[in-house]
Amino acid sequence: GAGEGAPPVRLWVRRVGVYCDEHRKTWLVAAEEEAGTLRARIRRVRVPLGEALCPSRLPPSQLPHMWQLSEGEQYRDSNSRIWEIEHHLMVRLGELLLRLMPSD
Amino acid sequence: GAGEGAPPVRLWVRRVGVYCDEHRKTWLVAAEEEAGTLRARIRRVRVPLGEALCPSRLPPSQLPHMWQLSEGEQYRDSNSRIWEIEHHLMVRLGELLLRLMPSD
Numbered sequence: 503g504a505g506e507g508a509p510p511v512r513l514w515v516r517r518v519g520v521y522c523d524e525h526r527k528t529w530l531v532a533a534e535e536e537a538g539t540l541r542a543r544i545r546r547v548r549v550p551l552g553e554a555l556c557p558s559r560l561p562p563s564q565l566p567h568m569w570q571l572s573e574g575e576q577y578r579d580s581n582s583r584i585w586e587i588e589h590h591l592m593v594r595l596g597e598l599l600l601r602l603m604p605s606d
Numbered sequence: 607g608a609g610e611g612a613p614p615v616r617l618w619v620r621r622v623g624v625y626c627d628e629h630r631k632t633w634l635v636a637a638e639e640e641a642g643t644l645r646a647r648i649r650r651v652r653v654p655l656g657e658a659l660c661p662s663r664l665p666p667s668q669l670p671h672m673w674q675l676s677e678g679e680q681y682r683d684s685n686s687r688i689w690e691i692e693h694h695l696m697v698r699l700g701e702l703l704l705r706l707m708p709s710d
Contacts, residue, residue: 509702529702544702569704577704585704598613598633598648600673600681600689 509590513544513569517555521569526551533564540564542585613694617648617673621659625673630655637668644668646689 510523513531521529521544528549534541542565557567566579575587614627617635625633625648632653638645646669661671670683679691 509700540706542704542706544704546700576707583709584707586707588703588705590700590702596613596650596694598694599692600646600648601692602644602646603680603688603690605687 509571509587510569511571515555515557515560515565515567516552518560518563520549520552522551522554531565535564541588613675613691614673615675619659619661619664619669619671620656622664622667624653624656626655626658635669639668645692 512524513521513529516522519530521531523529528547528551530545530547532543534543566581568580569577569585572578577585579585616628617625617633620626623634625635627633632651632655634649634651636647638647670685672684673681673689676682681689683689
């Protein structure tokens, strides 16, 4: 099955900056505009799902209400715009758990 | 060389809950006490390094000012206490960067 690293098939907006995928996992999305090119940086971050805001009640945004993975390395959004996957990477975070040994 | 996932050789406290390693990378540290056993959960998280607080000005803590990796799967702290590595794992986080294609 799709691992933690697989790109989401669908992303729906939950509230400003927070999207949720088909597994109800949360993603933080930030718009980046540079030299007339709009990019969306989408990071898998565990945040409370919270209540979904109705998209019509969200403030105007350059970001869509929904993205859907399309054939090829692309997403199509709820405004029928095409987004190319520029990169899809895994950020590896180390976690260390230490246990204090009893002193003799 | 040591990758992103290698355990740090030394960790120094910067401020409450934030430690920095020999590569000036930041780690968030939380104490967890359960049934008389003290554990330190140490996560590699990029936060601003900020100014280092003098350890003597930090509030009292069960956590040491410094850990140093020792032979075996252990750390020795600045109070000469021994900490066993209970686990060392990689948390994988996905990041997706999408670029809006120009509409023709």
